[in-house]
Amino acid sequence: MSAPSEPPRVPVTSPLWEVFVRARRGLSHTHVGSLHAPDAELALHNARDLYTRRQEGVSIWVVPAGAIIASSPDEKDSFFDPAADKVYRHPTFYEVPDGVDHL
């Protein structure tokens, strides 16, 4: 009887990708979900199938999930502190010119 050993490591042939889609009339890419694919080209291909149903005129970004750095939920108090006591940080003294949209 040998001691139970580590199971053999299976190489990941289809890593995880995060998918961002800009709809035909959309202004920006929105995260819509994730998928597994062996490489970027197939990730795009799969994203088109899974998230856009092959509509014309949409833009897709795929990013390896490993390339995304996320903020830590534990630090959110200091990380996202609105600093409401520092009035000089608030851009409330500026007139927004006409014609500037989506600011």
Next chain:
Amino acid sequence: MNGPFEFALALGDDALVAAQRLGEWATRAPEMEEDIALANIALDQLGAARLLLSYAGELEGAGRDEDALAFLRDDREFRNCLLVELPNGDFAMSMVKLLLLSAYQVPLYTALAGCADERLAAIGAKARKESAYHLDHSALWVKRLGDGTDESHRRAQAAVDQLWPYHHELFTADPAAPVDPATLRADFDAVVSPVLAEATLTRPATGWTPGGGRDGVHTEHLSFLLAEMQVLHRAHPGAQW
């Protein structure tokens, strides 16, 4: 194949049998994403089959609609090429089969879109875009499997060797048809040869060239496929849900 009826029937049967085979992959594909892609492609083929068989039924003028043609003919009455009725085999086999089929369907539907028959032209224009996607998808996979691991290369080459004899039937000359399949050979080669080269796969020499599908003489596989496909309609004719 000769007149528009035989022609529409043959193309419709190609698409119908291909759809049935691809449908067998549902829940069995190597990855969830691929499962959805194969189901999509199967439904595209089924959509083309419905249009073609509906039109064939109208041309025949014997009162047979798409359902009668799909579910109430036996294997000797089917006109599909042998390639589409062959079993799925492994994933490489299915991808090579889809590559050979879609590399034939794309130039075929493209030529059809410009033919004199308005209905066939409309069907060709619609199906061409879908087939271009099928070609893209299968080419991606054949390249990755052929130029992948030793095992995936071995399987992809085995698939090419096994399926290659069957593609000759697709280009049998038929000058009377709305589109003569013999004229599509150059387009097929221009697409398939670079894919095989990039996939490091060897194109087999021409040897055995089985045929007969267009005349209703099929492999043993078609009658089993039809038995499964038609059992519900034959048991409950006209059933709706």
